[in-house]
Amino acid sequence: MAVVQNSYSETIRPAVAGMVANLTNADADTRIVETAAGIGFGLAVGQGAGARGAVLGAAAAAGFVGISIRDVVLDPADGDSYPRGASIAVLTEGDIWVVTGGAVAAGDNVVFEAATGILSSLPADASQFAVAGARWMTAAGNGGLAIVRLGGALPSA
Secondary structure, X not given: OOOOOOOOOOOOOOOOOOOEOOOOOOEEXXXXXXXXXXEEOOOEEEEOOOOOEEEEOOOOHHHEEEEEOOOOXXXXXXXXXXXXXXXXXXXXXXXXXEEEOOOEOOOOEEEEEOOOOOEEOOOOOOOEEEEEEEEEOOOEOOOOEEEEEEEOOOOOO
């Protein structure tokens, strides 16, 4: 029999973007991707044109519906993202790993960038919108992995 693997890493990576961190109060929805370029894992998702539609980011805080959950069964050719027209899992409440768009500290408020869906703790402004009921549970530098807790409170439209 041929050897499939003959070397092993001493450690495994603790997480990847879009991985649900634990199942405490976890809740998710299924939506349909409307963004032409698709939606990557661990990014802010907004309300699409359809009732169950999903787009990357949102034009206002009121459009936020959750964070995209990693799907390990998607075709690797899709580049770690949900393609347009696919069903997307969106975490609406609970803890999820994301790649940060700036340094974050545990307890900080969470904001998302309207066009990219990247989450950070930068001050809210015309292109960065606060996520109601969300906070950072762990700290990380820019581009690091950290856990966001969503409280399940969606903003009013």
